[in-house]
Amino acid sequence: MLYAILCYNSEDAVGSWSKEYHDQTMARLLTVHDKLAKQGRIGPVARLLPTTAATTLRKGREEMVIDGPFAETKEQLLGFYIVDCESLDGAIDVARDLAKANPGTGSYEIRPVAQIHESHLPAERKPAA
Amino acid sequence: MSDLGWIDAVVGAARPQVMGALLRYFRNLDTAEEAFQEACLRALKTWPQNGPPRDAAAWLILVGRNAAMDDVRKRAKQTELPDEAELSDLDDAEASMAERLDGDHYRDDILRLLFICCHPELPSTQQIALALRVVCGLSVTQIARAFLVSEAAMEQRITRAKARVGNAKMAFETPGAPERAERLATVAAMVYLTFNEGYSASQAEARARAPLAEEAIRLVRLLLRLFPTEPEIMGLTALMQLQQSRAQARFDEDGNIVLLEDQDRSLWSQDHIAEGLALIDKAMRHRQPGPYQIQAAIAALHARARRAEDTDWQQIDLLYANLERLQPSPVVTLNRAVAVSKVSGPQAALEMIEPLGTRLQGYFYFHGVKGALLQQLERADEAREAFGRAIALANTPAEAAHIRQHLDRLSS
Numbered sequence: 332m333l334y335a336i337l338c339y340n341s342e343d344a345v346g347s348w349s350k351e352y353h354d355q356t357m358a359r360l361l362t363v364h365d366k367l368a369k370q371g372r373i374g375p376v377a378r379l380l381p382t383t384a385a386t387t388l389r390k391g392r393e394e395m396v397i398d399g400p401f402a403e404t405k406e407q408l409l410g411f412y413i414v415d416c417e418s419l420d421g422a423i424d425v426a427r428d429l430a431k432a433n434p435g436t437g438s439y440e441i442r443p444v445a446q447i448h449e450s451h452l453p454a455e456r457k458p459a460a
Numbered sequence: 461m462s463d464l465g466w467i468d469a470v471v472g473a474a475r476p477q478v479m480g481a482l483l484r485y486f487r488n489l490d491t492a493e494e495a496f497q498e499a500c501l502r503a504l505k506t507w508p509q510n511g512p513p514r515d516a517a518a519w520l521i522l523v524g525r526n527a528a529m530d531d532v533r534k535r536a537k538q539t540e541l542p543d544e545a546e547l548s549d550l551d552d553a554e555a556s557m558a559e560r561l562d563g564d565h566y567r568d569d570i571l572r573l574l575f576i577c578c579h580p581e582l583p584s585t586q587q588i589a590l591a592l593r594v595v596c597g598l599s600v601t602q603i604a605r606a607f608l609v610s611e612a613a614m615e616q617r618i619t620r621a622k623a624r625v626g627n628a629k630m631a632f633e634t635p636g637a638p639e640r641a642e643r644l645a646t647v648a649a650m651v652y653l654t655f656n657e658g659y660s661a662s663q664a665e666a667r668a669r670a671p672l673a674e675e676a677i678r679l680v681r682l683l684l685r686l687f688p689t690e691p692e693i694m695g696l697t698a699l700m701q702l703q704q705s706r707a708q709a710r711f712d713e714d715g716n717i718v719l720l721e722d723q724d725r726s727l728w729s730q731d732h733i734a735e736g737l738a739l740i741d742k743a744m745r746h747r748q749p750g751p752y753q754i755q756a757a758i759a760a761l762h763a764r765a766r767r768a769e770d771t772d773w774q775q776i777d778l779l780y781a782n783l784e785r786l787q788p789s790p791v792v793t794l795n796r797a798v799a800v801s802k803v804s805g806p807q808a809a810l811e812m813i814e815p816l817g818t819r820l821q822g823y824f825y826f827h828g829v830k831g832a833l834l835q836q837l838e839r840a841d842e843a844r845e846a847f848g849r850a851i852a853l854a855n856t857p858a859e860a861a862h863i864r865q866h867l868d869r870l871s872s
Binding site: 343434436 | 467468470473512515682684694697735738739
């Protein structure tokens with residue numbers, strides 16, 4: 332079963348990581364990523380720009396385009412992983428590995444994927460590792 | 461968990477909000493700083509065991525405020541407040557109270573804190589030093605290193621700045637809309653100045669001064685989070701990200717300046733560019749152009765050009781014309797002349813900058829541009845003279861060396 336692991340954290344806190352801490356954390360996360368990649372269990376992974384760069388189109392009789400999501404939440408969606416796991420327990424284990432690599436604040440939402448469509452992006456648009 | 465880097469990050473991220481709230485309570489920078497320090501010490505003691513509280517900023521505000529008041533009470537020989545280990549994760553009532561207290565003020569607290577640092581009586585370097593100390597929480601040692609002065613000198617500078625600010629009457633009531641806009645513009649200018657202090661350094665100084673640019677980016681992001689619909693703040697954030705994207709390409713191995721068109725574009729940071737382009741796109745949808753947005757749009761055109769020769773100079777010329785209209789200045793005209801030289805040739809550009817001579821007499825870049833244009837027109841003697849003046853006015857050895865290269869080319 333495919334699971335999306337949605338990464339929530341305070342973007343203020345993540346934005347305050349020192350370069351050193353950022354690099355260390357990214358290296359630890361990459362280890363988790365590589366392990367899954369070797370087992371052929373990882374799909375698209377994305378890290379999103381801060382919500383200040385986001386725009387929302389609100390549907391309705393009158394469409395509205397507004398800046399950012401304004402939800403008064405302490406944590407924001409900062410990125411996601413798509414992973415292939417035998418069971419929910421397996422997906423929770425992956426999230427646990429990510430949490431160990433990136434400790435502190437935040438949470439992982441584990442969402443089973445209903446459908447996934449093939450990517451048609453040209454190779455050069457593939458996000459950098 | 462032995463690695464406590466995340467606590468630094470959480471405390472660092474909360475700092476402007478917490479300091480802003482504590483300043484509102486105590487109306488004194490030193491008391492607010494002491495209260496914040498105390499709250500941080502207690503966080504380091506309790507968070508590793510208990511995990512982070514749900515709302516770190518509210519926790520730090522409450523604990524900092526209690527600690528400072530506890531201090532007052534102790535002096536008054538009254539009963540102590542309960543130890544914060546007992547309230548290490550604030551119970552719901554307290555947490556929601558702290559949030560009610562501070563949620564509404566959040567934006568104005570931080571803006572006030574930054575605005576205090578921009579006190580008009582402070583010279584700009586003191587404004588920046590104070591903001592780095594109070595808002596960003598850099599140590600005096602770190603700030604002294606970035607400004608290339610001794611620690612003692614920086615300590616004195618900050619103490620003096622604080623004393624000056626302390627005497628100033630600062631309005632603590634909620635500002636009205638025009639006053640808020642004015643504060644925001646002042647703060648934005650200070651943040652950009654901070655960035656430029658870090659960015660325009662020579663390579664020899666670049667490493668020491670890099671934190672200035674990084675902190676400025678952190679500050680502008682904070683402003684954007686406070687004012688997420690303000691196109692000029694989007695523009696300023698984009699401008700700084702796009703300029704920062706070229707940091708690795710600005711000097712060659714020998715420390716010489718590499719001009720934009722000669723830079724190795726593969727060294728440009730795509731992460732910075734992505735955020736910069738996203739933000740300028742977003743800002744321009746508002747159709748409220750301003751100087752930061754226009755400058756960011758110009759930087760975006762450079763960032764989008766894969767090779768220097770792909771640069772859309774015509775569009776850059778138009779943008780500079782708009783900037784001239786919004787913010788007339790000989791320096792803007794000088795920059796526009798560079799675009800004009802690409803579109804209409806060096807003669808047209810030279811005619812454009814000649815009237816600026818009296819006002820830009822003492823400006824390094826003016827003589828550099830003039831020399832380059834004269835060189836293109838093969839007026840070697842005049843070019844040599846202009847380059848000579850530029851060297852005399854150079855701010856850094858790297859600038860002088862760059863002009864000398866031109867001179868060498870003239871003589872060969």
